Amino acid sequence: MLVLSRKINESIIIGDGIEVKIVDVSGRNVKIGIDAPRDVSVHRKEVYEAILNENIEATKKENLVSFIDFFKQHKKD
Incomplete structure (x- = not known):
């Protein structure tokens, strides 16, 4: 540092x-x-960490599975 x-x-x-x-x-x-x-994001560290944690939560398996299922249902044949 x-x-x-x-x-x-x-x-x-x-x-x-x-x-x-x-x-x-x-x-x-x-x-x-x-x-x-x-184009450069500037955040306080605690806000940046909260954003990261929310992004991680959004990509958890159950959320990803429902996202994949959504596209399977709307897939064009």
Whole structure:
């Protein structure tokens, strides 16, 4: 893990198109601004993990079987 020190209004660049800027520091809280291309998803980690878990649940065997059955019933002969 890379650990950097930054002050308010200083930033770091990730890749060619993502800028992470320190907007405010207040006590133990740090506000950051993220400027990224529209095609790059930006989520808090807990939201990202919830999305992953929902995707995993959606692909469980029983859901997949019902999905396959749906297409079998609507298959064109």
